[in-house]
Amino acid sequence: MMLTAGALLFLAAAVLLGFAFILRPAPQVPLDRRRPYESDPPSQLTRIAASTVRLFDKVLASGGLRLFGREALENAGIRMTQAEFLVLVAAGAVVAALAGLIVLGPGLAILLFILAPFVGHLMLNFLAGKRRNKFDQQLGDTLQLLAGGLRAGHSILRAVDAAAAESQSPTSEEMRRVITETSLGRDLLASLTDTAQRMRNEDFVWVAQAIQINREVGGNLAEVLDQVNETIRERSEIKGHIKGLAAEGKFSAYILIAMPIGIVMMLMTVNPGYMDAMFTHPLGWAMIGFSVVLMTIGSLWMRKIINLKF
Incomplete structure (x- = not known):
């Protein structure tokens, strides 16, 4: 009898425990947590x-x-x-x-x-x-990524996609744009040529032409890109030498352009009333206008002299 009573009590406890789990009240979630997320209302300035x-x-x-x-x-x-x-x-x-x-x-x-x-x-x-200069500086690394992808057995489009994923801006943005345009049905050469024109990069024109020639006649495109990369690196080294030689002329041009403005600011600081006639008399306004025109012409002239094309 004692064993039977113990078994019944154990069964009753199990049933009650089951009912306690089944019939327990659902957790109450606050109303603000059950509402969908709403951002803060825009400010008056934003509107x-x-x-x-x-x-x-x-x-x-x-x-x-x-x-x-x-x-x-x-x-x-x-x-x-x-x-x-x-x-x-x-x-x-x-x-x-x-x-x-x-x-x-x-x-x-x-x-x-x-x-x-x-x-x-x-x-x-x-x-x-600034963006074009950055693209030009990243071009060597981009060609290495393209050649590495081709050696790994990828197609040229897959290699361009990998270069877009691994490169930094703006190369990643331009390569991703090429992939998007080609996926929409545009020819690869047209997309690469537009990229070269947008970036005003003659070296990238060589890359596009090398890819197009390889698509027409065949061959090892990875080796071709390596040779183009080597040529571009040599031209970049020459560019660095030319910029170093032209740096003195550029610095002299900047000094000559800034000298009149600096002298005027110095005079206005040392003796504020000394330049009043230049800003109140019609002749002073005419002289200021004529000076601005001459400085503009001189600046463009010096820029033409020191801006070497290579």
Whole structure:
């Protein structure tokens, strides 16, 4: 009897324990955790900026203006639309105009406001040139990756894809663009030629031509790329020697360009009233304008002399 009672109690305990697990209440999750994630509402400044961008988009679409085109922004490596960059330039123009109004008055404010689009173009050109120089410096490593992929048994497209994955920007971006265009049906030579024109790189034109010739006549493309890489490295070494020899001329040009501006700033600092006549008399304004024209001509002339092509 004692054994039977113990077995019944053990069975009852097991049943009660099972009911306790089955009938236990579901965990209560707070209401804020059960709601879908919502980001913080945009600020007033963000809403104003978005509205301004949409307004610029409508104006550009209706008027057909191409002040800062998509191609120029892509070459500079700026991931912005034309309207967004125009809003940025407009904001910079307003800030520069306010600073000029505080410093010297309405004349300088208007001048800085007018010069803002030109500064935007100069910035795009500077960034595009910097991006092209970086692409040129990475070209040797890119060719090594392509040759290594071909030796491993990959096709040229697979080797280009591997180079896009292993390289740094901007080479990775350009190689990935080539892969995307060829996957959409475009010819490989056309994509590589466009990359060379976009980067303004004559060495990459040789690479595209070598790949096209190999596709037509056959051969060991890896060895061809190695030979092209060796030629490019020798040309890069010559470029370095030429830049070193031209560095003195460039430095002299920079000093001559900065000297008039530095002298004016020094005189305004030492004796603030000494240059007042230049900014108040019509003859002074004419002399300033004539000086700016002469400095521009001289700067372009010196740039033409020291900018050696090779």
